[in-house]
Amino acid sequence: MPKKDLISVGNLSPQEVEEIFLLTDKLKADAADFKSALAGKTLALIFQKPSNRTRVSFDVGMYQLGGNSVYLSPGEINLGVRESISDAAKTLSRYVDGIVLRTFEHKNVLELAKYAEVPVINGLSDFSHPCQALADIYTIREKLGALKGKTLAYVGDGNNVCNSLLYACARVSLNMNTATPKGYEPDGAVFESARATAFGCGAKLQLTHSPQEAVAGVDVIYTDVWASMGQEKEAAKREKAFKDFQVNAKLLKLAKKGALIMHCLPAHRGKEITEDVIDGKNSVVFDQAENRLHVQKAVLIKLLGNRNGR
Numbered sequence: 001m002p003k004k005d006l007i008s009v010g011n012l013s014p015q016e017v018e019e020i021f022l023l024t025d026k027l028k029a030d031a032a033d034f035k036s037a038l039a040g041k042t043l044a045l046i047f048q049k050p051s052n053r054t055r056v057s058f059d060v061g062m063y064q065l066g067g068n069s070v071y072l073s074p075g076e077i078n079l080g081v082r083e084s085i086s087d088a089a090k091t092l093s094r095y096v097d098g099i100v101l102r103t104f105e106h107k108n109v110l111e112l113a114k115y116a117e118v119p120v121i122n123g124l125s126d127f128s129h130p131c132q133a134l135a136d137i138y139t140i141r142e143k144l145g146a147l148k149g150k151t152l153a154y155v156g157d158g159n160n161v162c163n164s165l166l167y168a169c170a171r172v173s174l175n176m177n178t179a180t181p182k183g184y185e186p187d188g189a190v191f192e193s194a195r196a197t198a199f200g201c202g203a204k205l206q207l208t209h210s211p212q213e214a215v216a217g218v219d220v221i222y223t224d225v226w227a228s229m230g231q232e233k234e235a236a237k238r239e240k241a242f243k244d245f246q247v248n249a250k251l252l253k254l255a256k257k258g259a260l261i262m263h264c265l266p267a268h269r270g271k272e273i274t275e276d277v278i279d280g281k282n283s284v285v286f287d288q289a290e291n292r293l294h295v296q297k298a299v300l301i302k303l304l305g306n307r308n309g310r
């Protein structure tokens with residue numbers, strides 16, 4: 001059986017997403033049942049960017065499943081500089097059972113997956129953040145139950161998280177309104193592909209430049225930082241472009257009463273979201289963060305669990 005990677009939610013079918021969520025339900029209900037699920041397996045964590053949630057949740061997740069992980073900082077592997085991505089992929093495949101890569105350019109994930117003989121998981125690239133979006137949708141499913149007919153409004157930068165949420169919402173029949181400033185829209189091909197999937201699943205994806213229009217009557221409001229890692233030099237320009245896209249109490253009033261507030265974290269309080277909103281009673285940001293652990297454990301079991309060593 002060919003190895004399976006997790007590069008983008010766009011590569012998953014609606015059924016595969018549901019299977020990950022059903023396994024996550026079981027993992028959350030009785031973690032002890034899975035304490036040897038990945039016994040003897042090792043996961044390499046190649047991180048070219050900083051991380052709290054992604055690194056710690058994969059590390060702890062492997063431990064809880066009976067396996068272990070090896071963290072490789074930017075200075076250690078120096079992917080593509082000290083040695084080619086293909087050589088690193090082939091070498092690591094002789095030692096470990098799976099690889100998580102957090103990198104700047106999405107093409108690095110694709111190249112690693114092409115040459116690795118073990119499953120590769122995208123731990124964030126400039127194009128997508130699949131583990132985040134899966135944990136986010138799982139969190140909404142936990143809080144709101146059935147997703148069909150519900151709507152998520154994404155307010156902010158049409159970045160990697162937004163791309164992955166578009167793919168994910170389409171696959172679970174959750175409507176998604178995306179509000180970005182002009183010039184900061186999500187990837188056009190992602191939007192069109194996700195919209196076609198959503199249409200087939202009975203959901204609707206819409207783009208606007210008005211945060212007020214996007215959040216009117218919605219069940220969930222989601223935002224992310226205005227300048228992602230690697231865009232620090234653009235921070236001043238972006239602050240100007242995004243100044244009307246802050247998630248604050250005034251904007252929240254336009255959503256459904258009790259609408260969930262989501263953020264993938266880390267957050268810049270007072271910029272994309274105000275302190276009172278992120279710390280308010282509707283905020284589920286730490287449930288999202290916790291669910292990174294549970295959903296990724298399900299992904300790890302699915303990808304690494306049925307493979308017989310190297």
Ligand code: CP
Nearest residue numbers: 051052053054264265
């Ligand atoms: N949301 C997220 O990926 O967090 P980290 O950057 O801390 O991993």
